[in-house]
Each structure stands twice: as structure tokens, then as C-alpha cells.
Amino acid sequence: MSVIASEIEPVLSIRDLRMKYDDRYVLKGIDLDVYPGQIIGYIGANGAGKSTTVKIMLGLVQGYTGEVRLFGRDIADGDVGYKRRIGYVPEVAELYDSLTAREYLTFVGELYGLDNERCDRKARRLMELFQLKDVYEARIASFSKGMRQKTMLVSSLLHDPDLLFLDEPLSGLDANSVLIVKELMAQLAAEGKTIFYSSHIMEVVEKISSRIVLLAEGQIAADGTFEELKERSEEGTLEDIFNRLTGFHEFKAIAEQFVSIVREE
């Protein structure tokens, strides 16, 4: 963590966060402070507890122990107002797809407290930038995966949030749209927004994150900039660091076995 940061109020502050599902701990004591303008690459193997952490912060999962403070306030205090400053793109693009893009986006905007017309205008312009002007009045059910993803991205940004939770935000997007979204994240961070970015694609995380937090078995296994992690672990790429820190070495052996089973007569 950098020195200057400690003077600024953290956007997000987690203390000793633990969570248990049916006698199995998925989070075993997480401590984390995140500051404005950071792009956090939040990585970890499947089942490491990444989405559970995010869901707790969004108030989707109850029953945790420890403290979670967003914008300086404990989220357990029963006031859901803090969500007004959050944008969220879930891993699976779950949306009410029998609605048209316009209906869905204005609905979400209104839930965030925007008024209908302003929201409509804003959403239309944002969708236009994603080349989706023509389908703005069409039902989401007819959208391709990439179009849905763009709609999700727009819905998460309509209300100008200060904190963004993005779970695989690039999935399904074509190469050009990927460029737009990456640049978008960089510019939003420069504006002082905080981005919490979860992904399994290490190359992307490596490039866009200003700070990488690696979760392994419910605990933070590494935390720092890519350069810091590289120095510490003496590995060349984030992928290598990831494999090393999660204690995963036998990928070659598994692949060999896989091939031999495939080839089996």
C-alpha cells in the first residue's frame, strides 16, 4: 500500500471478514482497504471466495462476521442508501430480458434515483456509443451475449457511481469493444472512481490493474502492484504468479492425462 493513500479516506474497508456456508469457511479473515482511483484486479481460483466477497459488499449475502465499511459507513447498519454510489456488473448477465433495452435501463436508473427522462437520454447516448442505437427499443431477449454485456455495462454506469464492481466485464465483447471498455476503466479511475475488477483472464488483469489482490482459499495470498508481485515471486507473468501462489504446478501432468484419455480407444 502506498504511503500517500493512508491520508485519504478509504472507499472500501474490510476487517476480518469471515463467511461460512454449511460448516465450510469460504472466507477466512479478509482485511482490505481500497482507495479512490484504484483499479483492483481481484483474482483467485474458482471457489476462492471472490464473488462471495463482492456479494457481501452489495448486501446480497448475509450471515458474515467481521466488518465491511463502504464510503466510511458500516453496511450492516440497515440503510441501503450506500448502493446509490455503486455500479455492479454480475458475472452472468441477469436482466429482465422481456423488457426492451430502454425500459430496462430507465427502470434501473430510476431505482438508483434518477428521473425517467434524464435517464432515457443518458442511456440512449451511451448505447449509441456502443453501436446499439438501433436495438434500443428492442427486447433484450433478442440480444446476443455481447449486446447484453454492453447493456449491463451501461446500466451499471447510468447513475455515475463512485465504486464499480465488475465481474468478467469483457466476456462476450468483440475486440474493439474490449478496447473501449479498458480505456473507459482507465479514464474513470483517473476521475477518482474506484474499480473492483474480477476476472480469470490474467493478461487483462495484469495490464489494467493498478493493484492486484489475489485470493486463495478464503484468504488474501498477495496484494500489490503487478511489479511488486513480480519482484516478490520472481515470475514473468501474472499467470505464472497466480499458478505459483495458488500452489498449482501440475497443469502439465493433468493436460497429459487429459490427452491420453481423449486418445484412448
Add this chain to the structure above:
Amino acid sequence: MNDFVMLKLLDRFQPLFAKLGVDYGAMRLILRMKLTMDRRRASTLFNASSGGADAEKETNHFIKSMLLYGVMGLLIMPVLLLELPPFFKMTIVFALLMFMIMMALISDFSTVLLDLRDKTVLLTKPVAPRTVAMAKLVHIVFYLLGLSGAFAAAPLVAIAIRHGLLHMALFAVELLGAVVLVLTFTALVYLTMLRLFDGEKLKDMINYAQIGFSVVMMVGYQFAIRSFEFASLAPEFEPKLWQLLVPPVWFGAPFGWLSGGVEAGGGGFVATLSAMAFVVPVLALVVYVKLMPTFENSLQKLSQAGAVRTKGKRRLGDALARALTTHGEERTFFQFATAMMGKEREFKLKSYPSVALGIVFPVIYLFIGADGFSLESLSTGRGYLAIYLAMLAIPSVVMILRYASGYKGAWIYQVTPVRDYGLAHRGTLKAFLVKMYMPCFLVVGIFMILVFGLRIVPDLAVALLASMLFTVICWLPVREVMPFSEPFQTGRGSDALMIVPLMLLLGAFAGVHYLCTFFDFGVWLYGAVLAALNVWVWRNGFGARRRGSG
């Protein structure tokens, strides 16, 4: 987006919701969205085009259901006009009404009650869980009131004419109580099940409840004709303790009281019953509101993977598949179809009731016959031919073998090098006969043997041969469509049209059998012919075919 009348009505209750700690503005917004989506529910599949063009196609599915309920209300209106104790009449009306509401709730609104998408979309926004839960409740109440209102319209008029306005007002109030009671009761049952079992189990249970209801409905329809006979028995009210456990009796009781039809002896008891009609719904509502957060949190379980099932039956299935199929591809499809018939919930919902009717029809037929109601054939000892009624299940199920809710998975047929689609069809039809038809046939067959004795075994064997032949004939109209490759759609008129001639053919099968019983060895001859036809059809009827385009 246009506004809804229902929402305008709701606006009058705004202070009430505010008092309950609900953000009315957000709730209204959510409700408006839900109502818009519901309108499109039936037609989502076809519409990829723009919103403007759709607007006209947004036929309100709900209005149709309301009409249906209204007609059913009309049908029970005569009961109310009869010279019967009001207590008894109203108990029957409420029993029907509550059954209908419960059925609508389980089949149409389980998805609303158990919606998980709400959680991701709504709870990540600055909206309190209480508001979301209340929106859900109001949403369902809208519909149930609409449906029960449609159902009760005719009875309300009948009551007003027959007994006066006071009775009518009482009925209207009790109606609300009944809706609340059914809704909260169902929600509490779901909650209990979510607590005890995993989500998949709950979905299975709802599925079976739906199947059960459909069967009850269809069977009930068969008895409906005789209900007047039953009603004219004019039962006399006798207080019994078990009546305390039957909600429709509670709702019927106040009417007994109001009419003073019950003498002082049962008076105290009737008063207790009447009190239950008002107290229990209110209590249930209070409990529900208290448990609402628990309910919402338990919903998370629905998304969790179910426990791994044991695979004890696999070996029997494998053995059957090997014994009954000749080619690799046929066997593959036999096993695949067996699995789909057992697992596809929507398919089960559509097909199992038909199979159940295949069991029920022959039995009902015999009972009605025993009352001296029906054909002469029974008295001459040929009633066992009623087993042909079991074959009614065949066309209805074979017609829907091409549907599945996961129909999109059908691309797999095209990308894999399946050489012979004919074999695929044959395997599927065999799976249908083994997995769905045989259990039905065996139950009816055993029943028939119990009634008519072992002498009918050759006849049953002939009927089975006829069933097998009939199955292939039923498949012919849909032979161009791969199994499980089309979505379920409501109101497929063409299916019904195809079934009519098949029914006539079925009659012919039974008729020939009937005639054959008048000759020595006639049945044996018939059996031999059917066997030969079967061999020919099952061998040559499935000539190698490519998937047709139409």
C-alpha cells in the same frame, strides 16, 4: 410505457405501505416493470423485433385466464341457486375457489414467488429488501384477486339474487381472506421445504404438485356431470371436530350463521368455525410478513447445486436398452429419451397427466358401467376392452415428444454425425413405450385381471400389440421433427386437430377387437395380424431419414 389501472388503485393505499416501512415509489416502479413483463410473458419467444411493433401483439394472456375462471364461476352458479342450506353451498363454493387459487398459484406464480433474478437485479440497487418482498407479495395478490374475482363474479350475483346483499358483502370479504390464506399457506410450505431440502428437490415437488393438480382437474371434470346428483342429497349439517381443520368449512360457516339455518345445538361450534374464517387469514398474514426476510434469504438455496443422486437404477436401464434396441444409435436415443422423460420438468408436467388419465379412464368407465350407465358390452363380460381407453395416453404424449423446454440443445443432432435419424425416432418411441406407457398399461391390466380373471390375458396381450402399432401411427404426423427439438407453446391447435382422427382410429382398433371376441380364435387371429403389422412397421417404418426442414 403505459400505466396500469391496478397501480392507480394501489396509490390509494400509499399511506398504509409507508406505515409498513415500504418505499412506495420504488415498489410502484418495480410493480410497473413486473406487470409490463407479465404481459409479454406468453409472447416473448417470437418477438425479436422492435418494441413498437410488439405493442399490438401484447395479447394479454391474463385476460384469457380470467375468462376461463369466469366461465368456471358460471358453471357453479346453479349450485348456489339450488334449495340447499347456505352453509353447505358456500363450503362447496369455497372449496372449489380455494382449490383453483392454489392451483393457479402453484402453476403460474411459483416462478414469481421463487424468482432469484430479482435478487441480483433489485437488491444490488438502493432498495430495501422489505420493499422488494412487498412488491412481490402485492404482485401476486393482484393476480390472485383478479382470478378469484373473475371466478366469483357469477356466484356473487347468484348470492345477491338468492340471499340478498348482506350475503354478497360477506362473500366478498371472505374472498379476500381466502386469497390471503392460500397465498401465505403456500409461501410457508415453500419456506419449510427450502429449509428442509435443497432447491432442486423443491422444484421437483412443485412439479409433482402441478402434475397432481392437472390430474385432479381432469378427473374432477369426469365426475362433474354427476355432481348434481350428489348435491341433491341435501346433507344435513352435523358438527364434527375434523371440520376445524378444513378451511372451506370456516368460510362456509358464517353463511350458516347469517341464515340462522343452524339450530342452537351446533351454534357455538359454528361460531368457532366462523371466527376462524376471519382470524386465521389475519394471523397467517402476520406470520408471513414476519418471515419475509427469512424467505428471501432462503431463496439463495435454489441456485445451489442439488445433492448428487445415487444411480441404482442405471443397471436395469442399461439392460433394458440393450434388450430392446438393435443399433448403437437407437440405443443412444433410447437412453437419452428415457432420461429426458424422467428429468424434463415441463415435459413431465405436460405428459404425466395424460398417462394418469390413461389409468383413470378405464377404471372410471368400469365404475360408471357398474351403475348400469353404459354399453351393453359390460354385461356380456367384455368390459375389459376398456383397456383401449388407456391408449388415449399415446397420441397426446407422442405428439409432445418433440417438445422440450431445453429445446435449444437440439443443435447437437446436427453437429454430431448421426447417420440415421429414423433410428433416433425408433429409440425414442421405444423409450416412451417402456418408460411411460408400460407402467400405465400394467396398472390397468392388473386391475382388469383382478376384475375379469385370467381369461382376459390373451386380450390384454392383443391390446398391447395394438398399442405398439398405434404408437408408430401416432408418430407419423410428426415424423419430420426430431424429438425434444421444439419449444412448448400454448394453444397448439394443430396438435388437437391431429389427435381427433387418431382417436377415431383407436375406436376402430377396439371395435375390431370387440367383433373378434364373437368368433372362436378371433382374438388370436387379430393378435397374429397385429403382431405381423408390428414387425413390419417397426422394421420398415423408420427408413433412413434426414432431418426435414419443415
